[in-house]
Amino acid sequence: MRTPQLSSFALALSGGLLAGPASAAGLDIRIQIPQLDVAEYHRPYVAVWVEREDRSVAANLSVWYQQKRAAAPAAAAPAAGAPPQGNEGGTKWLPDLRQWWRRGGRELSLPVDGLSGATRPVGEHDLQFGDGKTPLPALPAGKYKLMVEAAREEGGRELVEIPFEWPAKAGTPLKAQGKSELGAVSLVVKS
Amino acid sequence: MNNSTRSALVLAALLLPLSSHAHKGWLQPSKTVLNVGQWVTVDAASSTDPFVKDHNAMRLESLLITAPDGSTVAAENLSSGKLRSSFDLQLKQAGTYRLAVVNNGLNASWEVDGQRKSWPPRGQPATAEGFAKEVPAKADKLKVVSSQRRLETFVTAGKPNVTALQPSGVGLELVVAQGVNDLYSNEPATLQFLLDGKPAPKLKVELIADGVRYRNSVGEIELVTDAEGKVKVQWPQPGLYWISTSTEDQNATAPATERRASYTATLEVLSP
Known part of the structure; x- marks a missing residue:
């Protein structure tokens, strides 16, 4: 699996060589989609958002879903932003991301630039969100939770939460471990 | 009352409460x-x-x-x-x-000579005309x-x-x-x-x-x-x-x- 190597290389780049942006405030998130030993595998739908203490949504960061019916499982993922096909495009299964749907997903009109994207393969995926830059608004100081929810066709659903404070107390990565649909999830809060 | 009528009535009595309540x-x-x-x-x-x-x-x-x-x-x-x-x-x-x-x-029930009557018949709609025609204005236990x-x-x-x-x-x-x-x-x-x-x-x-x-x-x-x-x-x-x-x-x-x-x-x- 090449993705983790690639992404850690990318992280090293952004953290080292490109020193400028690294100091910018924001959230660095790493999400692992685990390898599963199943007969019929579909990439999971994944939603990433930031929740306030009252469970309302402070920021919708990402949603990965099947944006077009693949002709075959081997077909390449369509480009992000491709419109859903007909009524039964991949948006049909978005309510299966139950918490995300309830907390705000159902109010979005997808696709949304900078938010929605195609499903991603097994491996580690790095996401970086700059404070005050779409889709992460400038967060008022307070307690938040990073929420990562995954749902897979012919599979299950899992929600992983990482509580954090803004602004960050220290630059240590916060970690949580999924058990079924998600692997390791880590968060670096930079402020 | 012959046997089949009796058993039909017994059956009806058994079935009625079921269908109306259960x-x-x-x-x-x-x-x-x-x-x-x-x-x-x-x-x-x-x-x-x-x-x-x-x-x-x-x-x-x-x-x-x-x-x-x-x-x-x-x-x-x-x-x-x-x-x-x-x-x-x-x-x-x-x-x-x-x-x-x-x-x-709308449902009406009453008694004529101790026999219970009801309207409308099962499965039929209650219409104002039907009510006026079938239900007596005064009757025993009219409800x-x-x-x-x-x-x-x-x-x-x-x-x-x-x-x-x-x-x-x-x-x-x-x-x-x-x-x-x-x-x-x-x-x-x-x-x-x-x-x-x-x-x-x-x-x-x-x-x-x-x-x-x-x-x-x-x-x-x-x-x-x-x-x-x-x-x-x-x-x-x-x-x-x-x-x-x-x-x-x-x-x-x-x-x-x-x-x-x-x-x-x-x-x-x-x-x-």
Whole structure:
């Protein structure tokens, strides 16, 4: 699996060589989609958002879903932003991301630039969100939770939460471990 | 009285209470939380245990579907089988749909020389002409009862709204503070019952979770509404719930002297 190597290389780049942006405030998130030993595998739908203490949504960061019916499982993922096909495009299964749907997903009109994207393969995926830059608004100081929810066709659903404070107390990565649909999830809060 | 007549009467006596009381009407939506453009299919029947298709299909002549903008939309692919009726609905609008079967009826019973008579005959509609023709103005034990029966369920596409949920103000109705399609097994829900649009206290409310067939007992939950017509429900598990209540009073319009109102809803409770 090449993705983790690639992404850690990318992280090293952004953290080292490109020193400028690294100091910018924001959230660095790493999400692992685990390898599963199943007969019929579909990439999971994944939603990433930031929740306030009252469970309302402070920021919708990402949603990965099947944006077009693949002709075959081997077909390449369509480009992000491709419109859903007909009524039964991949948006049909978005309510299966139950918490995300309830907390705000159902109010979005997808696709949304900078938010929605195609499903991603097994491996580690790095996401970086700059404070005050779409889709992460400038967060008022307070307690938040990073929420990562995954749902897979012919599979299950899992929600992983990482509580954090803004602004960050220290630059240590916060970690949580999924058990079924998600692997390791880590968060670096930079402020 | 010959034997076959007698056994037919005994059979009728055995069957009558069953068919008038024990069978529960229900609507069973395939899903209640969906995206805009999706289809739902709904089964409708009556049976001893909710959602178990083993008795009779429900008549859907009085099915009324209210769309999120308050307009009335038609069901598609209406069909009626032996054990259940069904229909489909495409959720073209964002918001909450109210799917209701509302029956307002009239029943009269009286006695002639000690023999019980009733109107209208089973399966026939109560019409004003029929009433005038068949029901005597004066008779022994004459009782004329109006009935208001509402059976409903709710489905939401995208973001919920409440336009379709405005109470009609007739008979028994339900208001769910959290939203009819925002129910989760780890959150208690408050259900408020209204009679003619006003809070209905002291109602006995029965709740039955789907899956009776796979349990050793029905496991019904019985609650009584408080002064505000409310009950607080702790859902034992996610799934569909059959919720029912009824009441009787003298608040009837002529020619009825009594009114019976009943209400049944199917709500879906999701896992958190």
